[in-house]
Amino acid sequence: MKTMKPFIFIIILAILFFPTLCSSQEKSGPDLKIIVDTVWVLITAALVFFMNLGFAAVESGLCRAKNTVNILSKNVIVFCATSLAFWAVGFGLMFGDGNPFIGLKGLFLLGVDNSPASGDAYHGIFSSLNWTGIPLFAKFFFQLVFAGTAATIVSGAVAERIKYFSFFFFSFLMGAIIYPIPGHWIWGGGWLSQLGFKDFAGSTVVHSIGGWSALAGAYLLGPRIGRYGSDGRVNPIPGHNLSLATIGAFVLWLGWFGFNGGSTMAADPQSISLIILNTNMAAAAGGLAATFTSYFAIGKPDLSMLLNGLLAGLVGITAGADGATVLGSIVIGFIAGILVVYSVIFFDRVRIDDPVGAISVHLVNGIWGTFAVGLFNQEGGLLYGGGLKQLLIQMVGILAVAVFSLISNFILWKIVQGVMGLRVSEEEEVQGLDIGEHGMEAYPDFSLKA
Amino acid sequence: MKKIEAIIKPFKLDEVKSALTKIGIQGMTVTEVKGFGRQKGHTETYRGTEYSIDFLPKSKIELIIPDELVPQVIENIERAAKTGKIGDGKIFLSPVEEVIRIRTSERGKEAI
Numbered sequence: 001m002k003t004m005k006p007f008i009f010i011i012i013l014a015i016l017f018f019p020t021l022c023s024s025q026e027k028s029g030p031d032l033k034i035i036v037d038t039v040w041v042l043i044t045a046a047l048v049f050f051m052n053l054g055f056a057a058v059e060s061g062l063c064r065a066k067n068t069v070n071i072l073s074k075n076v077i078v079f080c081a082t083s084l085a086f087w088a089v090g091f092g093l094m095f096g097d098g099n100p101f102i103g104l105k106g107l108f109l110l111g112v113d114n115s116p117a118s119g120d121a122y123h124g125i126f127s128s129l130n131w132t133g134i135p136l137f138a139k140f141f142f143q144l145v146f147a148g149t150a151a152t153i154v155s156g157a158v159a160e161r162i163k164y165f166s167f168f169f170f171s172f173l174m175g176a177i178i179y180p181i182p183g184h185w186i187w188g189g190g191w192l193s194q195l196g197f198k199d200f201a202g203s204t205v206v207h208s209i210g211g212w213s214a215l216a217g218a219y220l221l222g223p224r225i226g227r228y229g230s231d232g233r234v235n236p237i238p239g240h241n242l243s244l245a246t247i248g249a250f251v252l253w254l255g256w257f258g259f260n261g262g263s264t265m266a267a268d269p270q271s272i273s274l275i276i277l278n279t280n281m282a283a284a285a286g287g288l289a290a291t292f293t294s295y296f297a298i299g300k301p302d303l304s305m306l307l308n309g310l311l312a313g314l315v316g317i318t319a320g321a322d323g324a325t326v327l328g329s330i331v332i333g334f335i336a337g338i339l340v341v342y343s344v345i346f347f348d349r350v351r352i353d354d355p356v357g358a359i360s361v362h363l364v365n366g367i368w369g370t371f372a373v374g375l376f377n378q379e380g381g382l383l384y385g386g387g388l389k390q391l392l393i394q395m396v397g398i399l400a401v402a403v404f405s406l407i408s409n410f411i412l413w414k415i416v417q418g419v420m421g422l423r424v425s426e427e428e429e430v431q432g433l434d435i436g437e438h439g440m441e442a443y444p445d446f447s448l449k450a
Numbered sequence: 451m452k453k454i455e456a457i458i459k460p461f462k463l464d465e466v467k468s469a470l471t472k473i474g475i476q477g478m479t480v481t482e483v484k485g486f487g488r489q490k491g492h493t494e495t496y497r498g499t500e501y502s503i504d505f506l507p508k509s510k511i512e513l514i515i516p517d518e519l520v521p522q523v524i525e526n527i528e529r530a531a532k533t534g535k536i537g538d539g540k541i542f543l544s545p546v547e548e549v550i551r552i553r554t555s556e557r558g559k560e561a562i
Contacts, residue, residue, distance in 0.1 A: 236496035298498040305497065345498045357497070 286313020
């Protein structure tokens, strides 16, 4: 307690003088709304950044001990690569002024921009973001952590067999090309946004796009050795640390309050309160649905399915967290939790090996969440008397992103494959990528090997 | 002198150890082992698929004892390790030719 005393004293001083500080700033500095909005966006961006740890923990926990160093490395390098790629190219292609299909200005974040001026007062090259009154660097940082999330989704689906540097190279292409272009259509003022397509925090932009890349990667790589028997049998490859996976799932859940809560890019009290509550309820309903679905469908309430289920609920509510009611969010999350279990079983049946369920969580439920906006949005949703219009627009968006993603992913994955190969050697895969790719082990003083 | 090797359920190890130290046994070697007998393995499920665990974890105790203690040691291991359910394990008894204590070069019974 002794060491706390100075801090408490400072805090009391701050509280006493805070009103004076504020009033003195009103005359010269930015107005209070800009300050509060900026702080809100940066705090929520930090929460979204924290999701990198969530992904790292979930993925390494659900894979084998012999690949842990590799998975952790991938999860770190993917954010490093995306940071540079999105700064140099991605942000400009996504939010820069251009045509309905691609942004053409703002590479390296260069160009005119008078943010935090907003609306008609805004003059600059990122007019698609003129609706939020915060500085450009805050806008960029918030969008950057989203790009990082989309790219990191891929890591889990291609785990335990992809070459480290091939993954790194692909992450770069993802942050520079695959993510920003359809992102421009939806968030950058492109043709889908003009059509009225709604994707509040990115069920499509972040999760489906990441999911499509994950699907293409997992398909081109093929399953892990021994995953599917020649007699059609599915051989489970249990994750090595479900405690770690659970920590990761909770970190993601926490991070998602920033993911959805910050997507208003303004600290609007009513709206962010509803969004964060909706986000939580969908996750809870998703976990609930998944645990019971796995109990009834496969006999036991599998923990990994429960974790996938709550994440599915979160992905599902991402597109509609601003426009759904609390009850609507619960229904969206609940359906997501059911979908994810059957989706995991389905992808195993068609022999697409996804060690952590990334495709089922992010792609399948990204599509579901986007579709659900057409049903549950209080303005224009089918269930609220809005007719079919919004639902059809949502379906156009889902389809357009699917076509673009499949084509661009296959081309770019093939380029990576041609330049440096995708898959490690059979010998390396059996021994573990930790030794083969990195020359080290995550648990060198554990003797058990399997 | 005889050697006793007992394969037992791991959670019975502490009980067996105290049952043996009670009658004056002064040392033993314990190894974590895996194997199967009539109990065979068991099945687990992961993400919707069942798979079998063929080798179950067991503890193996090895100790060398003078001939006259054999009946008592076997009886104590049996009593402490028994649950009555399949998979309780086995006890093997075999002759030992010589025992040497490295520190003092003692031979035979004195070295046990």
